[in-house]
Amino acid sequence: MSADGFAALPKPPYYAVIFSSQRNGRDEPGYYATAARMIELAQRQPGYLGVESTRGADGFGITVAYWESEEAISAWRRHAEHAAAREQGRSDWYDHFELRVAKVERAYGWDRQAP
């Protein structure tokens, strides 16, 4: 994640993993430590492109991670520490989540500061 929240991405095509989740509000320190660790680990994976993430005061959050390929997504899914974090997400942190894997076909951006 860049300092301003936006991922700097190459031109499409690439893949997006859209993760929507409802936190149960418990164990904020443990949750945030693991979330930060997962981003740190993901950044070191082959094919990682970037991530954008936000969560409202109601505990509903959306994280979109961007990857070069389906193969990169599968490899990250098999990472042992990531698998353990997913398991803890089910047992301790989330009430509900939905995950969608999508191929980004086109993209467009706008920045007030852009020349």
Add this chain to the structure above:
Amino acid sequence: MSADGFAALPKPPYYAVIFSSQRNGRDEPGYYATAARMIELAQRQPGYLGVESTRGADGFGITVAYWESEEAISAWRRHAEHAAAREQGRSDWYDHFELRVAKVERAYGWDRQAP
């Protein structure tokens, strides 16, 4: 958007429009009124499937709208009131946004309450 924040979607394939934005913090009433109106209008469009949206205290937000087809996305883009809202977004409400159009290929969910 369903009461709990999650969109109830059919099985893939379908399309996702991932809209990431940084609010400038100005005109909260006008922004929220228009955001609510856009969801109300989008729900009446052919091919609309659902939306999930959240924004953190820092003003960074992610909205993902789901559509049956590229044609449905294009038709919504041409809606006059939507076009006017996008123009006002640039002039009044956002510092930066990124929009990505993606084809959802697979999806998976988990709910603590599920039987």
